[in-house]
Amino acid sequence: MVVLGPNRYGKAETRIVRVTRHGDAHRVKDLNVSTALSGDMDEVHLSGDNSAVLPTDSQKNAVYALARRHGIGAIEDFALLLARHFADSQPTVHHARVAIEEYAWERNGASGHSFVRAGGEVRTCVAHYDGERAHVVSGLRDLVVLNTTNSEFWGYIKDEYTTLPETRDRMLATAVNASWRHDAPAGPSEAWPSGDWDKAYDRARQALLAAFAETYSLSLQQTLYAMGSRVLGDCPGVCEVRLSLPNKHHFVVDLTPFGLDNDGEVYLAADRPYGLIEGTVLREDAPDAGPAWE
Structure with missing residues (x-):
């Protein structure tokens, strides 16, 4: 007998750069966001029924829309915001995983709008939420x-x-x-x-x-x-x-x-x-x- 085991799906590596403008002093948040959803979705695997599936393109668009609506502060807060959005807004989604990588920028000289990539390290986080x-x-x-x-x-x-x-x-x-x-x-x-x-x-x-x-x-x-x-x-x-x-x-x-x-x-x-x-x-x-x- 063959049965379906654990599974999840999502949108990998959505690249987003969010600019916050405070007069002449700008701030840049440069992220790579990956989302993964799981829940009551057996039928999409067993019969191809997509009625429980939130498209990965919609997940990508949510990243952009929530970044515009709420801004991006710490990546942990943004990951939790996204995870809660997916798990709380869709009844078939019982668990959301959001992984984020952040690429830091530093100001270039005295200008408020010129930046240089800061070093080689990458900040990361993963947030899980199940409702x-x-x-x-x-x-x-x-x-x-x-x-x-x-x-x-x-x-x-x-x-x-x-x-x-x-x-x-x-x-x-x-x-x-x-x-x-x-x-x-x-x-x-x-x-x-x-x-x-x-x-x-x-x-x-x-x-x-x-x-x-x-x-x-x-x-x-x-x-x-x-x-x-x-x-x-x-x-x-x-x-x-x-x-x-x-x-x-x-x-x-x-x-x-x-x-x-x-x-x-x-x-x-x-x-x-x-x-x-x-x-x-x-x-x-x-x-x-x-x-x-x-």
């Missing part, structure tokens, strides 16, 4: 960091294929990909405050940076745990942190063929292959994640 409960995960990706010292790597397993020499002083670099889950409210989803998500994001980001800079690292795994722990310690509303840290290897170049020494001054930055360290750090009493990470 009663909301779950929010914030995060970032591609936050590139580097320590020129205070990192070692030694004492590891050595087998017949090991050629890597131990080191008591190495360069440590990674592109931080981090997500952090916020405590769910005790009551219905409306209990989520339209809080200052921007300040919460800045606090978590600074915690990641501080832990990376201040940890004397014997392994990137140790640094990962320190970074996750720092976020949990500095951000009371966060209960779980997930990190993915590619090791951006830097190798000291052998300059002896040219009659030159190289005391940790010239490196080859290798982009692949690379070690990939992943892990989760959470409070012992963290509430059940529900669909937060889906």
